[in-house]
Amino acid sequence: MTAPERPPVGSGFSTLLYKELLRFWKVSAQTVMAPVLTALLYLLIFSHVLESHVKVYADVGYAAFLAPGLVMMSMLQNAFANSSSSLIQSKVTGNLVFVLLPPISHVEFFGAYVIAAIVRGLCVGAGVMAVTLVFAWPPLRAPVWIAVFALLGCAFMASIGMFAGILADKFDHIAAFQNFFILPATFLSGVFYSIHSLPPFWQKVSHFNPFFFMIDGFRYGFFGQSDVSPWLSLAVVGASFAVTALALLVMLERGYKLRH
Amino acid sequence: MPAIEVRQLSKRYGALVALDGVDLSVEGGEFFGLLGPNGAGKTTLISVIAGLTRADAGRVCVMGHDVVSDYRLARSNLGVVPQELVFDPFFTVRETLRFQSGYFGLHRNDAWIDEILANLGLEDKANANMRSLSGGMKRRVLVAQALVHRPPVIVLDEPTAGVDVELRQTLWKFVARLNRDGHTIVLTTHYLEEAEALCGRIAMLKAGRVVALAPTADLLKHHASAYLRLKVAGALPAEVLALSPRESAGTYRFRLAGFDQVESILAPVRTRGLHIEDLAIESPDLEDVFVQIMEGAAA
Missing domain, CATH: 3.40.50.300 (P-loop containing nucleotide triphosphate hydrolases)
Incomplete structure (x- = not known):
């Protein structure tokens, strides 16, 4: 042991990001493989039952139509699950203190949790995409839109997950948020159908669901067709992320429900 | 600094x-x-x-x-x-x-x-x-x-x-x-x-x-006085118990205002012919100081 010296002040961002990545990767059977299996079951059942009954776009089979929606839905749900579960676990077990004691800024904190959640979303998305190729090969008309919506959608859901993780006091709160908000919003976003097949009232309601724009924009990247303009979807998803990110940064800077 | x-x-x-x-x-x-x-x-x-x-x-x-x-x-x-x-x-x-x-x-x-x-x-x-x-x-x-x-x-x-x-x-x-x-x-x-x-x-x-x-x-x-530890066969006289000693397993501990107080505690014991089983003067420890300060400080 030597006498204390003035410690250097470096950034903890890369370590926090690495820890968050390792956290989900260590249990990848649960965090990556399980959602891929779930998506595979959706694809098996829905494409088998509806393939001959539903035609959304001309010259696009139902399985091919369904695949991008399932990929995006899986990515969004898992991006949310990653940031929300990490935060609530750390809060409930008390080990969040190890991240709050070091000189990690609110921006670094936000960045690490969001990027880790995006990476998990993309891992799951890649896995779901791989298994869907067994059933259908959707075209890739505009890959840049695919990347943009994948990243922005995951970032938005990671932020929502952080919100939920910060606001929740116990696991039940996260489960309620997931069951009563995330799950209905994703299922009613046009993953399994085009909103043009809905009655006019429900078409209008869908336009208040940000998940609809994420799925529709992502799907545009594959088929070059969508229910609304991809630019409108980009504006809605981008604005949604900007608002949640800004609100989260304010909450984190003030230590809301983290530093009492 | x-x-x-x-x-x-x-x-x-x-x-x-x-x-x-x-x-x-x-x-x-x-x-x-x-x-x-x-x-x-x-x-x-x-x-x-x-x-x-x-x-x-x-x-x-x-x-x-x-x-x-x-x-x-x-x-x-x-x-x-x-x-x-x-x-x-x-x-x-x-x-x-x-x-x-x-x-x-x-x-x-x-x-x-x-x-x-x-x-x-x-x-x-x-x-x-x-x-x-x-x-x-x-x-x-x-x-x-x-x-x-x-x-x-x-x-x-x-x-x-x-x-x-x-x-x-x-x-x-x-x-x-x-x-x-x-x-x-x-x-x-x-x-x-x-x-x-x-x-x-x-x-x-x-x-x-x-x-x-x-x-x-x-x-x-500065904050603590000495203590008298005392154990007798039988019950302590009422005037001694009135000094509010702390009791543990039959042994009493008296906070002393001064060493002169020892005699005023022992005199009634001697008068009644009680057998002294244990007797010691103890220096205060931090627990005594802590108790005194906490008792003395306004809530």
Whole structure:
């Protein structure tokens, strides 16, 4: 042991990001493989039952139509699950203190949790995409839109997950948020159908669901067709992320429900 | 420059006043004790120093750096061993320490981590998952986490609560060594004999206020009187019991205003012909001082 010296002040961002990545990767059977299996079951059942009954776009089979929606839905749900579960676990077990004691800024904190959640979303998305190729090969008309919506959608859901993780006091709160908000919003976003097949009232309601724009924009990247303009979807998803990110940064800077 | 400087610190939780204008400073290299009953505000004070809690009023500096406006330097200079036995179940001991080091910007720190592991008897547990460790081992890892970025100021919040005698002794030897090496140590504990043996200066808190702040030797010298320990065969006379001695297993302990009082206690015993089984004059210890100060301080 030597006498204390003035410690250097470096950034903890890369370590926090690495820890968050390792956290989900260590249990990848649960965090990556399980959602891929779930998506595979959706694809098996829905494409088998509806393939001959539903035609959304001309010259696009139902399985091919369904695949991008399932990929995006899986990515969004898992991006949310990653940031929300990490935060609530750390809060409930008390080990969040190890991240709050070091000189990690609110921006670094936000960045690490969001990027880790995006990476998990993309891992799951890649896995779901791989298994869907067994059933259908959707075209890739505009890959840049695919990347943009994948990243922005995951970032938005990671932020929502952080919100939920910060606001929740116990696991039940996260489960309620997931069951009563995330799950209905994703299922009613046009993953399994085009909103043009809905009655006019429900078409209008869908336009208040940000998940609809994420799925529709992502799907545009594959088929070059969508229910609304991809630019409108980009504006809605981008604005949604900007608002949640800004609100989260304010909450984190003030230590809301983290530093009492 | 004090290692820790606390000025007019106040914190409320609703109607509860956790800290009420606390003023104190801890000099560099001190072994400082922070004592008080449950709910006195010790953990709140430590939480404010560590940046885990925002104060309503007042200011705290660690090594001259404000814990709010200059939090990066303040936190870099501080290592905290939390009271709760918390850990991340996903990782091994070494991973836990590497992460903690990395959070402080120290990314290649394995030599120091190995040294800490060796000093805390954790070498053979380095690659064990945190979940598999005993409570005592987890407590050692908490201490290691607080030291991993070589902070000059170390705060230990009841580090020996619920740990066995062997670990307590190992821990105190290690912490005393850190103090000799120049680290400033701030300790809260309910084991007052530990505080008496280790701390050069002590602050006592009650209801969020500092009710005593002095070198340990001065507290023992000025605040407590001697005690008479007495055990007799049979019941003590009523006029002796009226002095309100503390009783434990038939042995009574009288606080003496002066040595002259010994005779006034023993005379009724002698008059009634009671057999004295045990008799001793005892010097006060920190527990006696603590009890006197807490009884004397207004709530």
